[in-house]
Amino acid sequence: MENSHTEFKEFWKDDYLKVIAAFANSNGGDLFIGISDDGRVVGIGNYKKFLEDIPNKVVQLLGITVDVELIKQNGKDILKIAVTPSSVPISFHGKYFIRSGSTVQELHGHELRDYILKKDNITWDEITIPQAQLEELDEKLIRRFITKAVNENRLYAEALNDDIQLTLGNLDLIKENGQLTRAAVLLFSKRPKKHIRTATVKIGRFGLTDTELISQDIIEGSVLEMPDKIIGILRTKYLHSPITYEGIERKERLEYPEKAVREAVLNAIVHRDYTEQTDITIRVYNDKIVFWNSGTLIAPLSIELLKQKHPSKRRNALIANIFFRIGFIEAWGRGILLITEEMKNAGMPEPIIEEYAGGFQITFLKANLQSMEKSVEKSVGKTVGKTVGKTVGKLLVFINENSKITREKMAEKTGLSIRGVEYNLNKLKKEGLIKRIGSAKGGHWEVIEGD
Structure with missing residues (x-):
């Protein structure tokens, strides 16, 4: 046979x-x-x-x-x-x-x-770019990396005083002939796109359909600085940070677990196929966020294997090494397990992991209403009393989702009468948890931030 x-x-x-x-x-x-x-x-x-x-x-x-x-x-x-x-x-x-x-x-x-x-x-990022010059690298960024890596105990302390070229050479980012690797350019160049056109991340906010693009941002520059830039833009522009309370203590958390979001971003940057003429994309919807990068899984990895203990397989070994040394990632292939655990702990569905369109895609779904109610109920129960915790939890969820929601809509969603909605809203206002801004028709609700 x-x-x-x-x-x-x-x-x-x-x-x-x-x-x-x-x-x-x-x-x-x-x-x-x-x-x-x-x-x-x-x-x-x-x-x-x-x-x-x-x-x-x-x-x-x-x-x-x-x-x-x-x-x-x-x-x-x-x-x-x-x-x-x-x-x-x-x-x-x-x-x-x-x-x-x-x-x-x-x-x-x-x-x-x-x-x-x-x-x-060898891996793709180990290949040199003969025309790239040492002067193109950002010395301040390299020094910040060295300091952070030494503080993480993942780089020898002498590097703090060594010549930069020597340190980069010890990290295999510069070859013996003085040529810069692709990894060195992506990590530390002031303008990586001068040599590598695909060093870009796109973030988009979409409406009900993929054709309804509401806003977008393009992130370029050093891939080492990208994670913080991306998280910052997601936090300030694309994702909500609902405010809840534990007793009287105010808690403001990203609508998706920040550790999970960060891990998904790091995974996309480190494991993407930079030879493909596509960008890393982060698509934000009302009910989900989707991360995609070019490059399918490296054999023998599979979707099933990612969900259990597995060896770390790296498409870009030098980039992964630098991210490890600075403490961004671990070397144990635990990224997907960490994401799944963080989503579970937040009461959210297990992420959808798939190979799609010649790349790797992971989708975070928002928690369903029931789990959100339980989370909010637990947070405010001590403040407003257990007897109204469940109803109050629903109202706070609705207000967090839509600050302009009407009393009539709340009544429809909860099954309460208009008077019942008003009674519970008054409870929240008396406790100092919400306030009404503007008129009944043109105004909106606001969750009051604690001290």
Whole structure:
């Protein structure tokens, strides 16, 4: 039976050298000549010629050696060509092939690039940019990184006084010939887009549909500074920070767990495929926030494996190392587990994790109304009394979601009468938790901030 390591051919053709190349570029395998696709032994004539010709052609056209063995089976002659894995990429007529199951697959574009980099045991961000100059790097940013990394005990203390070029060299960001790596440019250049056009993050606020773009921001510059920039913009412009109370203590939290949001941002920056001409996107809706970056999961990782303990696989090893040293990420592949745990602790649904449009996507959904009510009820229960906690919780949820909500709408949502809504609103006002700004028709509700 044919599989990833075995293939049958009834007769020999020189075109089958691509099968041998595919085995060499994968995990090796055996090519049998004289056996049909369905496994029937048909035999091969003039085997002596093939025993001499095939090894010579493999050497001449592929640059590797193979073992060709004559086997007698059912009284017929067949050839077994044993191919071992190659440590370097093997091409046939300028094309590269690999084994995919029981088929031969030609590599193109990004797949070919990733394969060659993997064979050479380097990652994309380790490649140098000859035209990039040391003077283009932000010395102040580099010094801040060094100080933070030393304080995190993830960089040797002598780096505080060492020459910057020496430190960057020790971190493999500058090669021995003085050339800057792509990672050095992305992390510390004053203008990374001068050399790498895809160093961009887009944030958008959408209405009810994807075509209803309400506002957007574009974040550029050093990827090391991007996480704080993105979180800052999300906090001030795109995400609400509902105010709740524990007793009389005011609590202001992002509408999604900030640790989870930050981890999703870091994941997108560190693991994205920077060769793709696309940007990292963060799409904010009324009921969800969606993070997307180019680059699917690296084998053997899968969506299922991400949700359990798994090894850390890095597309951009140097960038990941710098983010680790500054304390942004850990080296244990726990990012998705941390996000899931934070969402659970906040009473929110488990995030939706998927490979989408040639990239990786994670979606945070808002807590449903019931879990939000319980959270608010718990926060205000000590202040306004347990007997009205549930109703008050609902009203505070509604006000946090829509400051212009009407009494009539609250009555519709809660099942209370207008008078019942007014009674509970008065309770909240007497406790100093809300106030009404403006007229009944044109005004809005406001949650009062504590001291």
